[in-house]
Amino acid sequence: MTLLETARFKTAGGLLTAAALALGAAPALAQSGPERGVFVTQIGDGNEATVTQQNADSLARAVQDGNDNRIDLTQKGPAPQVARIAQDGDSNRVDAVQDGIGSAELGLVQEGDSNTAIVFQSENSASAQSVAAILQRGTGNRLALVQDGSDNQASLTQIGDGNTMTATQLDSGNRLEWTQSGDGLADLGITQSGGASLQVTQSNTGAQFMPPPGPGG
Numbered sequence: 734m735t736l737l738e739t740a741r742f743k744t745a746g747g748l749l750t751a752a753a754l755a756l757g758a759a760p761a762l763a764q765s766g767p768e769r770g771v772f773v774t775q776i777g778d779g780n781e782a783t784v785t786q787q788n789a790d791s792l793a794r795a796v797q798d799g800n801d802n803r804i805d806l807t808q809k810g811p812a813p814q815v816a817r818i819a820q821d822g823d824s825n826r827v828d829a830v831q832d833g834i835g836s837a838e839l840g841l842v843q844e845g846d847s848n849t850a851i852v853f854q855s856e857n858s859a860s861a862q863s864v865a866a867i868l869q870r871g872t873g874n875r876l877a878l879v880q881d882g883s884d885n886q887a888s889l890t891q892i893g894d895g896n897t898m899t900a901t902q903l904d905s906g907n908r909l910e911w912t913q914s915g916d917g918l919a920d921l922g923i924t925q926s927g928g929a930s931l932q933v934t935q936s937n938t939g940a941q942f943m944p945p946p947g948p949g950g
Contacts, residue, residue, distance in 0.1 A: 739836070740796045769813065777802070777823075788813050791831075799823045799846075812836045812859065830854070835883065837863045839940050844870040844884070853876045857906075858883035865889070869918075893918070901925070911935075 771784045771793045779801040784793045790813035795804050797820045804827045808814035814831035816839040826849045831837040835856035843850060848869045856863040862882040869876055870889045876898045878887055885906040890912045891896055897920040900909060904927040911923065915937035925931060 742847065771795075773797075775802075782806075786814075787811075787881050788849070791815070794818070797825075799825070803827070805829070807831070810834060810855075814816075815839070819843070820848075822848070826850070828852070833857050833863075834859045835861050835863070837865075837880070839867075841865075841867045842869070843874075844868075846872045847873070848872070848874045849876070851852070852880045853881070855881045856883060857881070861905075863916075868892075874898075879903075880907075887911075890914075891918075900922070902929075903927070909933075 734742045737752060757823045769790045769894045771791050773782045775782065775797045777798060777800045780797045782797065782804040784794050784806045788811060792809040792815045793806055793808065794817045796799040799822045800822055802820045802825045804818055804825045806816055807830045809832040812833060812835050814837050816829060816831060818841045818842045819829055822845045824847045825843045827887045829839060830853045831839065832859045833856035835855035835858045837856045839852060839854060841850055850867060850869060854863050854865060862946045863880045865878055867876060867879060872894045874890060874891045874896045876891060878889060879901045880887060882903050885902040885907045887900060887902060887909045889900065891898055895916055896913050896918040898911065898913060899913065899920050899922050901924045902909060906928040907925040908930040908937060909923065909925060910932045913935045916933055
């Protein structure tokens with residue numbers, strides 16, 4: 734096994750489960766300790782998942798149920814990265830890159846058809862972690878998230894059809910909670926840098942901005 738390993742999984746009907754891509758030593762998956770490797774389940778026709786891992790302790794889990802879905806995930810850098818991705822529907826796309834000297838964690842679910850998510854996470858501190866939780870439900874939604882710094886967290890949700898989200902968090906300690914519900918909602922194009930916190934709820938009746946709740950609600 735080389736340090737940089739790429740796994741590709743394709744389906745043309747039926748069920749494909751890939752359990753156990755362990756970089757270096759496969760028996761480590763059965764031992765106690767952090768879960769690692771690549772695990773892919775695909776049901777349907779024309780689905781494709783490509784996962785590239787550089788660190789032997791990284792974890793990628795992917796589930797695709799439907800037709801013509803695609804996942805392209807790259808986990809780089811010296812730190813272990815974690816990604817859990819699920820797509821339910823047809824013609825959904827995920828392009829994600831995780832990098833840095835610290836670990837990044839991604840949880841991403843797309844339900845519906847023709848949704849697209851593009852994610853870049855870079856954790857620049859070995860003692861911190863960047864986290865993103867993303868949900869898109871509907872048809873034709875588009876989302877792009879960049880987190881480049883340290884200890885950044887984002888929770889993004891789109892429910893409806895034809896919505897767009899673009900968010901960028903730079904430097905350290907940013908917090909973003911952004912929810913969109915409705916159809917055809919415009920992209921707010923949010924950028925935060927250096928310890929900023931923002932909570933946004935947008936619907937067809939308008940947008941509301943507020944600071945995140947403090948201790949005790």
